Amino acid sequence: MQYYISHYNKESELKFPKDITIYDTTLRDGEQTPGVCFDIKEKLEIARKLDQFKINQIEAGFPIVSERERESVKLIANEGLNAKILALTRTKPKDIDAALDCDADGIITFIGTSDIHLDHKMHIGRQDAINLSEKAIDYAKDHGLFVAFSAEDATRTDLDFLKRIYSKAQECGADRVHIADTTGAISPQGIEYLVKELIKDIDIDIALHCHNDFGLAVVNSITGLLAGAKAISTTVNGIGERAGNASLEELIMALKILYGKDLGFKTKYIKELSDIVSKASGLEVPYNKPVVGNNIFRHESGIHVDAVIEEPLCYEPYIPELVGQKRQLVLGKHSGCRAVRAKLNECELEVSDDELIEIVKRVKKSREEGKYINDQVFREIVKSTKR
Numbered sequence: 001m002q003y004y005i006s007h008y009n010k011e012s013e014l015k016f017p018k019d020i021t022i023y024d025t026t027l028r029d030g031e032q033t034p035g036v037c038f039d040i041k042e043k044l045e046i047a048r049k050l051d052q053f054k055i056n057q058i059e060a061g062f063p064i065v066s067e068r069e070r071e072s073v074k075l076i077a078n079e080g081l082n083a084k085i086l087a088l089t090r091t092k093p094k095d096i097d098a099a100l101d102c103d104a105d106g107i108i109t110f111i112g113t114s115d116i117h118l119d120h121k122m123h124i125g126r127q128d129a130i131n132l133s134e135k136a137i138d139y140a141k142d143h144g145l146f147v148a149f150s151a152e153d154a155t156r157t158d159l160d161f162l163k164r165i166y167s168k169a170q171e172c173g174a175d176r177v178h179i180a181d182t183t184g185a186i187s188p189q190g191i192e193y194l195v196k197e198l199i200k201d202i203d204i205d206i207a208l209h210c211h212n213d214f215g216l217a218v219v220n221s222i223t224g225l226l227a228g229a230k231a232i233s234t235t236v237n238g239i240g241e242r243a244g245n246a247s248l249e250e251l252i253m254a255l256k257i258l259y260g261k262d263l264g265f266k267t268k269y270i271k272e273l274s275d276i277v278s279k280a281s282g283l284e285v286p287y288n289k290p291v292v293g294n295n296i297f298r299h300e301s302g303i304h305v306d307a308v309i310e311e312p313l314c315y316e317p318y319i320p321e322l323v324g325q326k327r328q329l330v331l332g333k334h335s336g337c338r339a340v341r342a343k344l345n346e347c348e349l350e351v352s353d354d355e356l357i358e359i360v361k362r363v364k365k366s367r368e369e370g371k372y373i374n375d376q377v378f379r380e381i382v383k384s385t386k387r
């Protein structure tokens with residue numbers, strides 16, 4: 001058995017859309033995390049690993065930002081990856097030209113649509129926003145690009161206006177519209193309502209770009225899919241501005257394990273992907289981060305370790321190998337004889353039963369005195385006990 005979940009999950013009663021697209025934006029929104037700047041080699045390495053993972057689309061960057069950014073998007077676009085390469089643009093022709101120069105397969109072209117963005121950032125009216133979007137989409141479609149139109153701050157945008165601008169995007173031949181929950185300001189119930197409302201009037205695919213300001217980015221994404229959205233934006237390790245974006249690994253594993261919705265991704269590369277992004281971004285993964293954290297498959301308490309040695313699923317919902325992780329048994333003040341015996345076997349050390357009891361005592365004492373029981377410390381304890 002590779003996983004064991006609650007039988008109260010009624011996945012058969014839930015309806016997901018048939019084709020779900022994941023477009024990962026680690027290289028764009030992820031890089032917008034304050035202090036993060038990937039170099040070209042790192043960007044390419046992340047893109048290659050995402051492609052190995054079988055990601056559908058990669059939002060590779062924002063070409064208008066800099067010469068370097070254009071170079072890296074171009075490099076990724078010409079790498080021969082299976083994933084479609086998207087570039088971010090404003091609704092400006094020069095941004096779209098920059099994306100074209102990079103040989104991107106498509107663009108995500110965005111404009112702020114909420115009144116707060118129109119009034120305080122764009123300083124334009126609603127009709128102006130519609131006109132700019134129309135021109136941008138027409139221009140990009142004329143150049144043969146896949147076009148996703150994104151309403152920035154969509155979740156704080158007037159519904160009638162949102163419907164109007166998305167309908168215009170559809171009319172201009174956009175391939176998809178994006179709901180950007182730019183400030184992570186919507187609840188699962190809110191996103192369900194919004195997606196269902198939009199589907200009444202919009203006939204093209206709807207995507208969600210969720211931020212994690214209230215820790216709800218993944219659940220909002222899943223709720224949105226169940227309401228009929230067809231594409232989800234993610235980042236590896238959930239990096240991104242403020243509290244970050246919907247985490248790729250959390251979303252994919254929840255869909256696959258909890259909801260029985262396997263999208264065909266090579267999940268065994270998840271840990272590697274996480275390590276690469278953590279190193280390149282300089283952002284350490286918290287120990288308790290779901291799926292990829294260092295503690296997710298680590299056990300110390302004697303009661304847990306005893307059970308895990310016999311049957312890991314006693315204290316794990318799925319086995320670590322599914323995501324390229326390894327189970328670790330940690331010795332400490334909560335360790336019992338079975339854990340220590342398992343560690344002795346791992347280190348190929350033989351002791352008598354009396355020695356074992358003494359080793360357990362010393363392990364507990366050492367840890368309580370402040371020593372971390374790594375393999376070297378453990379070997380010293382065994383050696384001193386045998387003397």
Ligand code: MN
Pocket residue numbers: 029182209211
């Ligand atoms: Mn964002």
